[in-house]
Amino acid sequence: MTGNLLGIHAGVWVGDWADDSARYAIESSAQAGYDLIEIPAVDPRTTDLALTVRLLEQTGLDAVVSLALDASTDINTEDAEVSAHGERLLSRTVDFARDIGARYIGGVTYSAMVKYTHPATEASRQNSLAVLRRIADKARASGITIGVEYVNRYESNLLNTAAQTVRFIEDLDAENVLLHLDTFHANSEELSLAQAVRDAGALLGYIHASESHRGHLGTGILDFPGLFRQLALSGYTGPITFESFSSAIHPRDTADTIGIWRDPWTDPALAARNAYAFLRAQLDAAALAHAA
Template identity: 30%
Template sequence: MTTLDSDGADLDVACHLNVLLAAASSDLLPAALGALVEAGYRRVVLPPLDPQATDAAGLANLFAAHDVHPITIAGQAPGADVSSADPDERAAGAAMLRAALDLTVALRGDQMNGVPYGVFGHPARPTDPAAFERAAIEVGRVADEAHERGVMMTFEVLNRYETSVVNTAAQAMEFVALSGSEHLRIHLDTFHMAVEEADLAAAITAAAPRLGYLELGQSGRGMLSGGAVDIEALVRHAFDTGWTGRLGVEAFSRAVLSPGASDMLAIWRQPYVDGVGVARDAMRVIRRGFASSVEGRRAARLSRVGG
């Protein structure tokens, strides 16, 4: 197990850029990256980007200058869906994932998140087992290619209102098994888990063997310190399972997001207006959770002995 500082200052934590800014093209991006670094973040999750329209070299240099590592998001679209029974549509979906992987590498990133198993949006029906298996196999192939190129590929488990493919940690483990990939990793998000899981801590434990990214989002999409989800307790539990992977922070407000993105994500309110404040609050919650874990208490004891 990796030894961490007693205050959790060495934690590997990412913040979604949309907590602070509507787009990576904003002139305020350098200031936002500086604020995240000051708050203790190592990584930034980017909104979905068009590989053909993105200045990858320019962005990569900007991230390097701030010592921030980018995490990209891959997805699918109508007519390009790896779960489809149509071979051409399935191939188009796989091509979209590989284009996102190419962009990740060009940005010098080592992680690609997203919803690679189907089209994001309100589902009209359950996903049949054949579609589930088709998606898993295609995603697994890309995950193996990603691993060869130094990128960890994850897939996010969403709530029932955004997909019918993968809604729970148990389904995610089934998806990984069907993928045939040793490298595909699960992305859990506490916002979605609060809708679908009877026991959030137990879900983290169940996914832990293949968990690559634990994203922390509050029930109302605002500050992690206020809401129905006990984020601090879940961080403590994750470390107590022995998991030492990457953590992420996500919050959305109509005061920050573009109208189109707000509509797509059903963000009708303004849970906050100060994204930097949300990022700082989240880091405090995460560090308290770590400090109360077995590993955190051990690090504190070692720090006192060393002092």
């Protein structure tokens, strides 16, 4: 269990990926002890990719990329035009990941991250699968894995549990697609975090560690000890990434989109340090218990 890379979402540090923001986020993540940084997808045509690559090389950090589709780029739809917008965005994200040397793209890659007013249809699900098969095929050519992050019922009508996501990935039938578990969302929909890990099984490939209130890890109601014990029992060796957001960092329009109505913290460096210490302690405790 000690081999897990510990990561941090760039959104803890910055609300964009301008040159100064990229430098600050990458250097601060390395200084806080993290192994990788999760970078939100940006348009590779308008970003200084060479700077990002250089900063990653200088700090020794690995990088992964994430995104969430929205209503204008939804592929969980029967609207061909909207789906095409989503497929183009996913394709550009593969280009961005490839060009900065990232080998993983995760997030809400299969659906808009919005409050739907109706259930998913079989046709919208099949469209999502068809688009992701093509994107996974493109990603495979660059050695990139796609993560499917299920979210709560208020942010997708398609995938809300690990069991649903396993069935979706099995239907997708692409060898480079894995399940992305976010503890915040799992807390809303699963019987327990440990059960979510059991349901995910061998498809579990990436974890967002996010507290029940999206604030400092270990200060909410999530059963992190139970989660980490199950991860140790399951032999999970993938990344575990701290994810939390504050309007102290993000502009108001972004904060409104992701529902930051109250700030869980105002000091990103403190949030990052506390999260790293918490995750390391959980890993160590679970490893000792598993060895006993």
